[in-house]
Amino acid sequence: xxxxxxxxxxxxxxxxxxxxxxxxxxxxxxxxxxxxxxxxxxxxxxxxxxxxxxxxxxxxxxxxxxxxxxxxxxxxxxxxxxxxxxxxxxxxxxxxxxxxxxxxxxxxxxxxxxxxxxxxxxxxxxxxxxxxxxxxxxxxxxxxxxxxxxxxxxxxxxxxxxxxxxxxxxxxxxxxxxxxxxxxxxxxxxxxxxxxxxxxxxxxxxxxxxxxxxxxxxxxxxxxxxxxxxxxxxxxxxxxxxxxxxxxxxxxxxxxxxxxxxxxxxxxxxxxxxxxxxxxxxxxxxxxxxxxxxxxxxxxxxxxxxxxxxxxxxxxxxxxxxxxxxxxxxxxxxxxxxxxxxxxxxxxxxxxxxxxxxxxxxxxxxxxxxxxxxxxxxxxxxxxxxxxxxxxxxxxxxxxxxxxxxxxxxxxxxxxxxxxxxxxxxxxxxxxxxxxxxxxxxxxxxxxxxxxxxxxxxxxxxxxxxxxxxxxxxxxxxxxxxxxxxxxxxx
Ligand code: GLN
Numbered sequence: 001x002x003x004x005x006x007x008x009x010x011x012x013x014x015x016x017x018x019x020x021x022x023x024x025x026x027x028x029x030x031x032x033x034x035x036x037x038x039x040x041x042x043x044x045x046x047x048x049x050x051x052x053x054x055x056x057x058x059x060x061x062x063x064x065x066x067x068x069x070x071x072x073x074x075x076x077x078x079x080x081x082x083x084x085x086x087x088x089x090x091x092x093x094x095x096x097x098x099x100x101x102x103x104x105x106x107x108x109x110x111x112x113x114x115x116x117x118x119x120x121x122x123x124x125x126x127x128x129x130x131x132x133x134x135x136x137x138x139x140x141x142x143x144x145x146x147x148x149x150x151x152x153x154x155x156x157x158x159x160x161x162x163x164x165x166x167x168x169x170x171x172x173x174x175x176x177x178x179x180x181x182x183x184x185x186x187x188x189x190x191x192x193x194x195x196x197x198x199x200x201x202x203x204x205x206x207x208x209x210x211x212x213x214x215x216x217x218x219x220x221x222x223x224x225x226x227x228x229x230x231x232x233x234x235x236x237x238x239x240x241x242x243x244x245x246x247x248x249x250x251x252x253x254x255x256x257x258x259x260x261x262x263x264x265x266x267x268x269x270x271x272x273x274x275x276x277x278x279x280x281x282x283x284x285x286x287x288x289x290x291x292x293x294x295x296x297x298x299x300x301x302x303x304x305x306x307x308x309x310x311x312x313x314x315x316x317x318x319x320x321x322x323x324x325x326x327x328x329x330x331x332x333x334x335x336x337x338x339x340x341x342x343x344x345x346x347x348x349x350x351x352x353x354x355x356x357x358x359x360x361x362x363x364x365x366x367x368x369x370x371x372x373x374x375x376x377x378x379x380x381x382x383x384x385x386x387x388x389x390x391x392x393x394x395x396x397x398x399x400x401x402x403x404x405x406x407x408x409x410x411x412x413x414x415x416x417x418x419x420x421x422x423x424x425x426x427x428x429x430x431x432x433x434x435x436x437x438x439x440x441x442x443x444x445x446x447x448x449x450x451x452x453x454x455x456x457x458x459x460x461x462x463x464x465x466x467x468x469x470x471x472x473x474x475x476x477x478x479x480x481x482x483x484x485x486x487x488x489x490x491x
Contacts, residue, residue: 006071006165006219013060013070020053020060020070020114027072027116030163034482037144039136040157042077043085043118056112067222067247069112074158074167077118078125079210080199081105088201089121089133089151092347093328102199103231104168104210111226116164119154123349124319125170125203127151128178128421131412132351140183141480142446146405149179152187152213159185159213160480166223167213172203173307174400174425176211177437181400181449184439184478186466187213188220191456192432193238196231204314207307207429216476217438217466221249224463242460251471252464255289260393264300265424271403273443278399281440281450284472285397293393297385300427302378304419307426309362309375316359319352354415383431386455395465396453399424400437404446424451434459438466439475447475 012018028046035041049072056070075081078088080098087093101109108115122132130137130153138153140146141161148157152169156179159167169176171189180187188211195210202208212227214220225246231237261282266275286292324330324343331342348356362371389396401421411417428435433456440450454462470476 005215006222007216009071009165010067010222014065020056021050023070024049024053024072024114024116027163030161031117034161038139038141038157038161040120040138040154040161040163041117042087042120042135042154044116045084048083049114049116052109052114056114059112064112066111066226068108068166068226071113071166072116072164073108073113073223074117074119074155074164075105075115076121076152076155076167076169078121078170078201079105079168081115081118084118086201087118087135088125089123089135090348090352091134091329092322092343096328100199103196103233104227105199107227108223113166113223113226117158119152119158119167121153121155122151123352124201124315125151125172125175126315126351126355128174128418129153129406129411130179131408132349134349137408140405141482142183143405146407146446147182149182149405151175152179152211155213156180156183156185156187159215162479165214165219169211169213170200170203171209171211171429172207173311173429174422176213177400177425177435177449177451178421180213180437182405182447184447184476184480185213186216186220186436186438186476187211188224188436188459188463189429189434190224190228190240190459191434192429193236194228194240194459196234196237198231198233202318204311205318206314207311209429216470217436217463218249218470221246221463221467224459240459241457245460245464249463249467251468252461254285254465254468257285257290257395257465258393259285259290259292260295260389260396261292262295262297262300262389262396262398264297265398269402269423270399271443274399274401274403274448277441277443277448278450281469282397284469288468288472295389295393295396297389297427299378299381299385303382303427303430304423306375306378306382307422307430308358308419309371310379310430312355312359313362313372314359315355316363319356322347351415379430382427386428386431386433386453390455394454395458395462398451398453400449400451401425404443404448428453432456434462436462436466438469439478441475442478
């Protein structure tokens with residue numbers, strides 16, 4: 001059993017050497033043999049997935065060709081796939097089943113991809129480690145004693161462990177990029193609006209985006225072309241310029257590409273091992289003739305505060321709908337207010353409650369101007385920093401996280417320490433601009449990601465740049481030790 005990439009499997013399916021049914025059976029076999037240790041998966045419907053796989057095989061036999069036809073995909077369990085649970089990693093959703101398909105899921109299904117599982121996550125996508133899931137948290141396949149990163153923990157682990165070559169996560173402030181960097185996979189957070197949010201459970205609506213995850217940028221491009229574009233069900237959605245360049249993705253010539261290294265992202269907080277991996281990665285770009293420049297994004301130091309004020313404010317408003325009346329679990333208490341209070345008290349975990357309280361505080365009379373409004377203004381300043389930087393460079397290269405995957409428990413009792421892990425992933429979402437994380441190398445046996453950030457609608461250029469890097473480097477091809485012959489690492 002080998003771990004396939006989307007591109008390799010695409011070729012096998014098109015040549016008739018592989019069948020979708022065999023790939024999907026392979027996904028279930030891996031899930032059955034590995035997931036009791038990795039805990040990436042919360043739900044499957046094997047019969048349904050196999051039926052979809054057989055349909056895809058029939059389409060392939062009839063000569064149909066399209067990038068994701070017949071490929072298994074894993075969906076973060078805050079996305080709606082009709083008939084299946086949408087737990088959002090929370091107890092409060094017990095018993096809720098999706099009544100419809102999210103637009104991104106619908107587009108995958110129409111193109112013939114086969115969803116195989118719903119993946120674990122931090123509760124309502126709030127977290128950076130995966131530990132805030134109400135269920136057993138997912139483990140990092142590179143070291144089972146470490147977190148995989150969050151909040152799209154299960155989606156990233158599923159790709160890293162070869163359950164499927166593609167997965168969808170969501171990224172509000174880093175949730176596909178941070179786990180991608182901890183688990184050595186590639187993940188894109190598109191320009192805000194390029195992927196429809198219809199059917200993605202809202203966390204912080206002005207920041208939420210769906211993010212595709214795969215082994216490489218070329219694999220992401222295969223799914224991204226199918227997913228992207230305006231959706232009448234999401235008024236913030238827009239078409240993606242350059243979508244025709246995704247299939248097949250071509251490498252970008254690096255000669256003359258102006259790459260900015262923001263000073264503020266390379267300060268003292270960066271672990272030395274991460275710094276040297278990044279220096280080597282930047283050298284790869286430089287050797288190809290890229291023009292590497294230092295730039296400044298002076299308001300970066302306000303990004304964490306700004307993000308956590310805006311995010312919690314939006315969370316407190318969005319999550320008020322989970323009251324026991326319309327969705328999931330309902331407590332049995334007498335009066336309506338008691339029922340709502342008890343449902344929320346028992347159904348929501350500590351991080352979600354913390355954010356609802358903080359957000360309600362920020363929005364309350366007398367504090368709104370001092371916190372929420374001020375944060376909105378800071379958001380504009382952060383956005384302007386990027387605008388100014390992109391006057392002199394084409395793209396920015398930064399760390400994804402100050403460190404590598406940390407041991408379970410290292411930050412879960414210290415919310416501030418957990419929030420600081422997001423220092424480099426929250427600024428770009430505040431500006432609505434696209435960014436990706438891709439494997440850059442290793443320190444002490446653990447993966448390190450590099451983040452590329454581009455101006456709005458440069459999504460395809462980001463993928464092309466990542467594709468060039470991946471054609472020059474082997475890091476994204478490295479698989480976790482548990483796949484190496486003779487190693488069992490507790491699996
Ligand atoms: N780690 C960030 C947070 O906890 C980002 C979460 C996300 O992107 N969904 O808010």
